[in-house]
Amino acid sequence: MADSMRRTLGVQKGARSSQVVKAVLSATTAELSRGGYAGLTIEAVAKAAGVNRTTVYRRWPTRAALLAAVLEPLLARYDVVPDTGSSCHDLSVLLQTVRDNAELPEGQAFTEASRSTSAELQDLMSAALHRALAPFHAVLTRAVERAEIEPEQRDLIAQLAFFGAVMWTQTHPKPLTDAECDDMAQLLLPAAADAGTR
Amino acid sequence: MADSMRRTLGVQKGARSSQVVKAVLSATTAELSRGGYAGLTIEAVAKAAGVNRTTVYRRWPTRAALLAAVLEPLLARYDVVPDTGSSCHDLSVLLQTVRDNAELPEGQAFTEASRSTSAELQDLMSAALHRALAPFHAVLTRAVERAEIEPEQRDLIAQLAFFGAVMWTQTHPKPLTDAECDDMAQLLLPAAADAGTR
Amino acid sequence: MADSMRRTLGVQKGARSSQVVKAVLSATTAELSRGGYAGLTIEAVAKAAGVNRTTVYRRWPTRAALLAAVLEPLLARYDVVPDTGSSCHDLSVLLQTVRDNAELPEGQAFTEASRSTSAELQDLMSAALHRALAPFHAVLTRAVERAEIEPEQRDLIAQLAFFGAVMWTQTHPKPLTDAECDDMAQLLLPAAADAGTR
Amino acid sequence: MADSMRRTLGVQKGARSSQVVKAVLSATTAELSRGGYAGLTIEAVAKAAGVNRTTVYRRWPTRAALLAAVLEPLLARYDVVPDTGSSCHDLSVLLQTVRDNAELPEGQAFTEASRSTSAELQDLMSAALHRALAPFHAVLTRAVERAEIEPEQRDLIAQLAFFGAVMWTQTHPKPLTDAECDDMAQLLLPAAADAGTR
DNA sequence: TTATAATCGAGACGGTACGTCACGTCTTAGT
DNA sequence: ACTAAGACGTGACGTACCGTCTCGATTATAA
Numbered sequence: 066m067a068d069s070m071r072r073t074l075g076v077q078k079g080a081r082s083s084q085v086v087k088a089v090l091s092a093t094t095a096e097l098s099r100g101g102y103a104g105l106t107i108e109a110v111a112k113a114a115g116v117n118r119t120t121v122y123r124r125w126p127t128r129a130a131l132l133a134a135v136l137e138p139l140l141a142r143y144d145v146v147p148d149t150g151s152s153c154h155d156l157s158v159l160l161q162t163v164r165d166n167a168e169l170p171e172g173q174a175f176t177e178a179s180r181s182t183s184a185e186l187q188d189l190m191s192a193a194l195h196r197a198l199a200p201f202h203a204v205l206t207r208a209v210e211r212a213e214i215e216p217e218q219r220d221l222i223a224q225l226a227f228f229g230a231v232m233w234t235q236t237h238p239k240p241l242t243d244a245e246c247d248d249m250a251q252l253l254l255p256a257a258a259d260a261g262t263r
Numbered sequence: 264m265a266d267s268m269r270r271t272l273g274v275q276k277g278a279r280s281s282q283v284v285k286a287v288l289s290a291t292t293a294e295l296s297r298g299g300y301a302g303l304t305i306e307a308v309a310k311a312a313g314v315n316r317t318t319v320y321r322r323w324p325t326r327a328a329l330l331a332a333v334l335e336p337l338l339a340r341y342d343v344v345p346d347t348g349s350s351c352h353d354l355s356v357l358l359q360t361v362r363d364n365a366e367l368p369e370g371q372a373f374t375e376a377s378r379s380t381s382a383e384l385q386d387l388m389s390a391a392l393h394r395a396l397a398p399f400h401a402v403l404t405r406a407v408e409r410a411e412i413e414p415e416q417r418d419l420i421a422q423l424a425f426f427g428a429v430m431w432t433q434t435h436p437k438p439l440t441d442a443e444c445d446d447m448a449q450l451l452l453p454a455a456a457d458a459g460t461r
Numbered sequence: 462m463a464d465s466m467r468r469t470l471g472v473q474k475g476a477r478s479s480q481v482v483k484a485v486l487s488a489t490t491a492e493l494s495r496g497g498y499a500g501l502t503i504e505a506v507a508k509a510a511g512v513n514r515t516t517v518y519r520r521w522p523t524r525a526a527l528l529a530a531v532l533e534p535l536l537a538r539y540d541v542v543p544d545t546g547s548s549c550h551d552l553s554v555l556l557q558t559v560r561d562n563a564e565l566p567e568g569q570a571f572t573e574a575s576r577s578t579s580a581e582l583q584d585l586m587s588a589a590l591h592r593a594l595a596p597f598h599a600v601l602t603r604a605v606e607r608a609e610i611e612p613e614q615r616d617l618i619a620q621l622a623f624f625g626a627v628m629w630t631q632t633h634p635k636p637l638t639d640a641e642c643d644d645m646a647q648l649l650l651p652a653a654a655d656a657g658t659r
Numbered sequence: 660m661a662d663s664m665r666r667t668l669g670v671q672k673g674a675r676s677s678q679v680v681k682a683v684l685s686a687t688t689a690e691l692s693r694g695g696y697a698g699l700t701i702e703a704v705a706k707a708a709g710v711n712r713t714t715v716y717r718r719w720p721t722r723a724a725l726l727a728a729v730l731e732p733l734l735a736r737y738d739v740v741p742d743t744g745s746s747c748h749d750l751s752v753l754l755q756t757v758r759d760n761a762e763l764p765e766g767q768a769f770t771e772a773s774r775s776t777s778a779e780l781q782d783l784m785s786a787a788l789h790r791a792l793a794p795f796h797a798v799l800t801r802a803v804e805r806a807e808i809e810p811e812q813r814d815l816i817a818q819l820a821f822f823g824a825v826m827w828t829q830t831h832p833k834p835l836t837d838a839e840c841d842d843m844a845q846l847l848l849p850a851a852a853d854a855g856t857r
Numbered sequence: 858t859t860a861t862a863a864t865c866g867a868g869a870c871g872g873t874a875c876g877t878c879a880c881g882t883c884t885t886a887g888t
Numbered sequence: 889a890c891t892a893a894g895a896c897g898t899g900a901c902g903t904a905c906c907g908t909c910t911c912g913a914t915t916a917t918a919a
Contacts, residue, residue: 082864082916101380103301108905117866122907124864173378179433180375182299194433221446224434225427229419232426235377235392248419255453271895280895306874315897320876322895481891497776499697504879513892518881569774575829576771578695590829617842620830621823625815628822631773631788644815651849665904667869676869702900711871716902718869 088114089121093135098170102132102178129178129185133193136175139166140193146200152208153257156226156250157243159200163230164241176231201227213256222253271321286312287319291333296368300330300376327376327383331391334373337364338391344398350406351455354424354448355441357398361428362439374429399425411454420451484510485517489531494566498528498574525574525581529589532571535562536589542596548604549653552622552646553639555596559626560637572627597623609652618649667717682708683715687729692764696726696772723772723779727787730769733760734787740794746802747851750820750844751837753794757824758835770825795821807850816847 092114096105105128111118125131142165147158166172179190201223208214214222229249233241241249251258290312294303303326309316323329340363345356364370377388399421406412412420427447431439439447449456488510492501501524507514521527538561543554562568575586597619605612625645629637637645646653686708690699699722705712719725736759741752760766773784795817802808808816823843827835835843844851 085865099380101378103379103381106905107907118905119867119908120865126907173380177375177378177380180299180371180378181301182297182371182375183301198434218446218450221427221443221450224431225423225447225450228426228430228433229423232430233422235426236396236422245419248416249423252416252419252423253450283896304874305876316875317877317898318896324876495776497774499775499777502879503881514880515882515893516891519891522881569776573771573774573776576695576767576774577697578693578767578771579697594830614842614846617823617839617846620827621819621843621846624822624826624829625819628826629818631822632792632818641815644812645819648812648815648819648847665868679870700900701902712901713872713903714870720902 085114085116085120086124089116089124089131090135092116093131094170097132097135097174101170102128102174102181105131105174107131127185129183129189132171132174132178132186133189135171136193139169139171139175140196142166143197143200146203148207151257152204152211152213153247153250153254155204155207156201156254156257157246159204160226160230160241160246160249161243163197163227164233164246167231167234168240198223198227208254208257211257213254226250226253270324271318283312283314283318284322287314287322287329288333290314291329292368295330295333295372299368300326300372300379303329303372305329325383327381327387330369330372330376330384331387333369334391337367337369337373338394340364341395341398344401346405349455350402350409350411351445351448351452353402353405354399354452354455355444357402358424358428358439358444358447359441361395361425362431362444365429365432366438371432396421396425406452406455409455411452424448424451481510481512481516482520485512485520485527486531488512489527490566493528493531493570497566498524498570498577501527501570503527523581525579525585528567528570528574528582529585531567532589535565535567535571536592538562539593539596542599544603547653548600548607548609549643549646549650551600551603552597552650553642555600556622556626556637556642556645557639559593559623560629560642563627563630564636594619594623604650604653607653609650622646622649665717666720667714679708679710679714680718683710683718683725684729686710687725688764691726691729691768695764696722696768696775699725699768701725721779723777723783726765726768726772726780727783729765730787733763733765733769734790736760737791737794740797742801745851746798746805746807747841747844747848749798749801750795750848750851751840753798754820754824754835754840754843755837757791757821758827758840761825761828762834767828792817792821802848802851805851807848820844820847 089110092110093105095113096109107118107121107128110131111121114121121131125134142162147155149155149158167176175190175193178186179194181187181190202219205214205219205223209216209219226249230241230246287308290308291303293311294307305319305326306316308329309319312319319329323332340360345353347353347356365374373388373391376384377392379385379388400417403412403417403421407414407417424447428439428444485506488506489501491509492505503514503517503524506527507517510517517527521530538558543551545551545554563572571586571589574582575590577583577586598615601610601615601619604610605615610618622645626637626642683704686704687699689707690703701715701722702712704725705715708715715725719728736756741749743749743752761770769784769787772780773788775781775784796813799808799813799817803810803813820843824835824840
């Protein structure tokens with residue numbers, strides 16, 4: 066039953082396997098950078114990685130799996146919550162992380178794919194979204210505790226901050242600067258901004 | 264020369280043509296509602312419209328053209344700038360418009376497609392984005408004139424408001440309520456909110 | 462009933478109609494010269510003639526009809542039977558006629574189309590073949606009367622002579638010369654050749 | 660590089676592949692028998708063979724390739740030169756081979772296609788023609804050596820004999836009989852016929 | 858050290874959709 | 889009354905990837 070598929074399960078210790086993995090994943094980001102997720106084909110990835118098409122299929126059965134694999138490092142950055150003492154600054158730091166991710170092809174592909182209706186992607190993407198939003202909620206929960214914002218504003222601010230940064234390049238030719246991240250944070254956390262300034 | 268491509272140019276007077284157009288466009292929204300833009304195939308649209316595939320190609324040479332056609336009514340709603348006297352309320356009205364659009368399959372497809380790297384879409388989508396953002400800028404320019412916000416905050420607020428509303432359903436199971444639109448507007452325009460309150 | 466088709470039946474007196482006919486027919490030979498009968502499309506003919514596609518269809522409902530129209534002048538040359546006194550020379554003259562026709566694009570298309578299995582062509586082509594073979598039979602019948610060949614050889618010789626000339630360009634880069642026509646005639650009618658020589 | 664086109668190159672060991680090949684080729688001759696080469700569509704061949712259309716394309720990229728494949732056995736018959744001692748009889752044997760081939764749908768398609776102007780066919784067909792004419796030239800070269808014909812008559816006789824037989828069914832309802840083959844050979848090789856008779 | 862299991866490359870296949878071309882028919886105008 | 893122009897359904901084209909399967913051929917891990 067498991068044999069019928071002959072699917073690759075884990076990464077072998079040997080150098081060969083890990084090289085294949087590395088080659089495929091970097092080929093994937095390369096392919097994502099031109100064409101985005103919509104233009105991502107297993108065929109092209111395999112060719113770019115110098116690997117047989119079936120080999121890719123064995124380890125990553127779907128396009129979504131490939132995306133997930135390549136997305137992991139970006140999401141890992143959201144696993145640490147900044148804590149500088151100032152909510153406003155914490156938020157700004159998070160926005161900078163978002164910006165850094167959004168500049169990478171994988172990051173672009175993420176926002177592109179997050180709108181997809183495909184079932185396989187839906188789960189992956191909503192999980193990733195929650196992971197990315199988590200530090201925002203953490204920082205803003207602290208802001209609530211410091212009485213800088215009302216509790217019921219928390220989610221709204223997280224929403225505005227996160228997507229404001231994610232979608233920045235949609236409307237602006239250049240990526241967010243650090244100063245603009247600060248502006249955005251101050252706009253959304255006026256009380257915290259005052260505290261930091263004075 | 265016009266003959267050389269044998270492409271359908273305008274809608275004929277006859278009932279036949281206009282019926283075809285209607286059938287195809289509504290089939291397009293139907294197909295968009297399941298599968299989104301990524302899952303939109305001319306084949307399926309044609310079948311759902313009870314029309315031959317080539318007929319679709321003649322009038323809408325690309326998938327993007329089909330999307331543009333079906334998107335037009337939504338974008339038209341952004342052509343009127345609300346003017347209720349209160350900037351905060353104007354903004355809220357715009358957010359409600361965004362929400363209404365985002366609930367429709369065409370609207371979802373719009374945000375999905377706007378992230379695409381495809382050349383044909385790029386132009387169409389950036390034009391649509393500008394059209395959708397225009398009323399936001401108009402309303403906020405009035406807010407600047409009323410000294411409710413700083414001039415340099417204008418674009419930033421437009422950005423946060425627009426994408427905050429557009430991406431709402433990414434993080435929330437239910438669409439924006441009118442009250443939430445008000446909250447969002449007040450958060451972004453605190454001075455104008457005060458004015459309206461007093 | 463007849464109106465439902467709205468088919469053009471005869472050539473109108475006016476200059477316009479006859480001009481259309483001329484333009485289409487010469488466009489047809491032009492198209493035949495590149496692509497042959499297999500590559501002949503109504504679309505291309507209409508465009509080359511500067512005429513609408515439907516106009517062509519009305520007057521020549523099928524590709525075969527177009528071919529027939531353009532073939533007529535070539536077949537007309539077979540309606541006169543040479544009579545120089547020498548069977549051998551008569552045959553040579555016929556072979557030269559075949560060669561002249563075979564050099565024209567219509568002639569090439571004729572031999573190409575004559576092998577077709579299409580029903581509409583079958584009739585047209587077999588009729589044309591008979592018309593082309595008729596003078597051969599006439600000349601050879603005279604040869605039989607002159608006791609230059611056996612009666613039962615008549616059809617065989619006609620067959621060899623006609624197709625030998627028609628298919629000449631299949632195996633030779635240059636068309637038949639007059640001398641080669643003579644050689645061929647003498648080979649097939651040795652008795653008549655002797656008579657002419659002495 | 661071999662992967663880049665994903666084209667089927669050779670016949671695999673497995674029974675599957677060879678069965679596909681067999682099915683497609685016999686379907687091709689079946690389709691040729693109705694419609695001829697002009698009416699041959701990959702679509703119909705695939706359907707008749709119970710095979711997917713793309714599978715056909717992979718192994719035989721063009722219609723011409725399909726024809727060539729199906730033609731090969733017929734052409735192979737021309738690779739052996741008859742040598743019965745009598746030039747006249749040798750020629751008759753060749754004519755019978757031509758007749759046998761011309762009765763098969765592939766043979767009909769061959770003569771049909773040989774008149775085509777298509778580039779892809781041109782090469783294939785001229786090569787096939789040379790292959791078919793080769794034994795004629797061989798037999799007639801022997802006849803020259805036996806002083807039965809003049810050297811400069813050789814090609815002319817080959818031309819007349821070959822095409823006379825090939826085109827036989829154009830003008831006759833029934834295929835060539837063996838006796839008629841003999842007649843034709845004797846007509847073209849009178850000296851050799853005498854030798855055989857005495 | 859040699860089995861044994863995991864992984865890979867290669868070739869082939871059925872299948873879906875693409876975008877294009879030409880077909881032949883029909884309707885609606887425009888002279 | 890003809891022709892023009894526009895539109896449509898239809899069939900076939902050749903291509904691109906898809907996802908699956910079956911073979912060997914390698915390559916590691918373990919008896």
